Amino acid sequence: MDFRLDIIVEYAPFLLKGTLLTLGLSISGVLIGTILGLFIGLGKIIRNRIISSPFVCYIAFFRGTPLFVQVLIVHFGVVPLFIHETNGIVAGIIALSLNSAAYVAEIFRSGIQSIDKGQMEASRSLGMTHVQAMKYVILPQAFKRIIPPLGNEFIALLKDSSIVSVVAAPELMYWATAMNTQYGRVWEPYLTASLIYLVLTLVLSFLLNRLERRLATE
Amino acid sequence: MIKVEQLKKSFGENEVLKNINVEVKSREVVVVIGPSGSGKSTFLRCINRLESITEGRIYIEGVDITDKTTDINQVRTEVGMVFQQFNLFPHKTVIENIMLSPIKVRKVAKDQAREKGMELLRKVGLEDKANVYPDSLSGGQKQRIAIARALAMEPKIMLFDEPTSALDPEMVGEVLEVMKQLAKEGMTMIVVTHEMGFAREVGDRVIFMDGGYIVEENVPSEIFTNPKEERTKSFLSKVL
Numbered sequence: 001m002d003f004r005l006d007i008i009v010e011y012a013p014f015l016l017k018g019t020l021l022t023l024g025l026s027i028s029g030v031l032i033g034t035i036l037g038l039f040i041g042l043g044k045i046i047r048n049r050i051i052s053s054p055f056v057c058y059i060a061f062f063r064g065t066p067l068f069v070q071v072l073i074v075h076f077g078v079v080p081l082f083i084h085e086t087n088g089i090v091a092g093i094i095a096l097s098l099n100s101a102a103y104v105a106e107i108f109r110s111g112i113q114s115i116d117k118g119q120m121e122a123s124r125s126l127g128m129t130h131v132q133a134m135k136y137v138i139l140p141q142a143f144k145r146i147i148p149p150l151g152n153e154f155i156a157l158l159k160d161s162s163i164v165s166v167v168a169a170p171e172l173m174y175w176a177t178a179m180n181t182q183y184g185r186v187w188e189p190y191l192t193a194s195l196i197y198l199v200l201t202l203v204l205s206f207l208l209n210r211l212e213r214r215l216a217t218e
Numbered sequence: 219m220i221k222v223e224q225l226k227k228s229f230g231e232n233e234v235l236k237n238i239n240v241e242v243k244s245r246e247v248v249v250v251i252g253p254s255g256s257g258k259s260t261f262l263r264c265i266n267r268l269e270s271i272t273e274g275r276i277y278i279e280g281v282d283i284t285d286k287t288t289d290i291n292q293v294r295t296e297v298g299m300v301f302q303q304f305n306l307f308p309h310k311t312v313i314e315n316i317m318l319s320p321i322k323v324r325k326v327a328k329d330q331a332r333e334k335g336m337e338l339l340r341k342v343g344l345e346d347k348a349n350v351y352p353d354s355l356s357g358g359q360k361q362r363i364a365i366a367r368a369l370a371m372e373p374k375i376m377l378f379d380e381p382t383s384a385l386d387p388e389m390v391g392e393v394l395e396v397m398k399q400l401a402k403e404g405m406t407m408i409v410v411t412h413e414m415g416f417a418r419e420v421g422d423r424v425i426f427m428d429g430g431y432i433v434e435e436n437v438p439s440e441i442f443t444n445p446k447e448e449r450t451k452s453f454l455s456k457v458l
Contacts, residue, residue: 116303116305118301118303118305119305119307121268121301121305122299122301122305122306122307122364123307123319124268124291124294125266125268125294125297125298125299125301125368126294126295126298126318126319126323126367126368126371127291127292127294127295127319127323127324127371128291128319128322128323129291132322132323136318136322137307137318140309141307141308141309144309
């Protein structure tokens with residue numbers, strides 16, 4: 001089996017551009033997903049069933065259907081409602097954000113509910129409102145606790161962003177597939193893409209580990 | 219100062235408080251004793267509405283705290299509470315634990331809150347621990363910090379919910395010492411405890427609860443040496 005380094009070199013600029021877009025998609029997905037997820041997670045733990053049910057449904061839908069389908073719906077259905085010509089990158093960011101928001105919401109919910117209820121009681125007994133207690137006591141502790149699962153979600157999102165290539169967002173997998181189509185080669189494009197994903201996820205987990213250690217109080 | 223009228227509390231079908239009537243005067247130390255499951259902790263938690271009240275009225279300095287229009291957060295700033303499990307905030311240092319509520323709720327300036335916090339730490343004998351995290355402290359130290367944290371809000375009443383029950387025996391004394399000091403300074407206190415020595419020495423009045431009722435209440439010298447009710451006698455014979 002020969003391995004053609006020359007076509008990798010030829011495609012290097014595209015793969016680099018693709019990697020940058022993969023990063024861009026993932027970072028936007030993570031940021032928007034985390035903010036949305038926090039509110040959805042808080043919404044789900046509201047005791048009033050009528051208020052919490054939309055959040056429950058949201059999570060059920062986005063966790064219960066394939067990301068692939070969500071990307072197609074957003075790209076061909078939702079985005080054209082707002083802008084005339086649909087756009088793979090915009091659709092990708094939206095779909096990834098909405099999808100990760102559902103998972104992040106569950107992570108936040110479990111993190112908040114894992115904090116001993118004595119913490120809320122102590123805060124309230126000191127005269128804090130529910131919102132103050134959440135902000136100063138519960139969420140900071142929950143946040144520290146959810147870094148590992150949140151890290152998992154970020155890594156999953158980074159890899160899942162490859163699905164966006166089906167709507168022609170020119171990220172890493174898009175260029176790898178293009179390379180495969182042009183030269184009919186399998187190992188060069190897909191191994192290269194795999195290696196790049198691997199480097200990205202390893203760097204990400206290294207950064208998350210450091211964050212976790214920095215936030216430890218003991 | 220505190221007036222509890224016909225207080226009832228149910229958890230679903232289970233009625234844990236059945237018609238409680240108590241009055242606590244200013245500067246009085248009331249000790250609540252009784253077997254586990256008698257409702258004493260629930261009673262205490264109703265007083266700052268950590269538990270919702272099923273029926274009855276509770277007045278604190280004339281304010282009806284069972285009234286829906288009463289600002290319960292305001293009431294709680296006047297009523298300090300100390301828990302069996304300390305409930306210190308593990309993500310904050312000792313001094314930050316103490317300063318948090320004065321700054322966020324009372325809007326006290328930071329320097330002032332710190333100064334007051336250090337003063338309270340001196341009072342409980344832990345000023346050298348100001349900048350450590352609670353996890354590095356012993357149980358007795360944690361509870362003394364929790365008392366200082368409650369005092370930082372300058373409450374008029376202090377509630378203690380079995381403050382020494384989670385402590386190793388050798389640490390019980392240091393916490394009781396702080397509480398005795400507080401009583402001596404004239405703090406109004408309601409203490410749920412199994413420390414009969416403390417009840418006898420510091421309590422102005424002892425309430426014996428069983429099965430959701432106040433079975434008997436009297437000054438400690440009477441209730442410990444000459445209990446009237448059969449249930450009180452049998453309980454005291456087991457714990458004394």
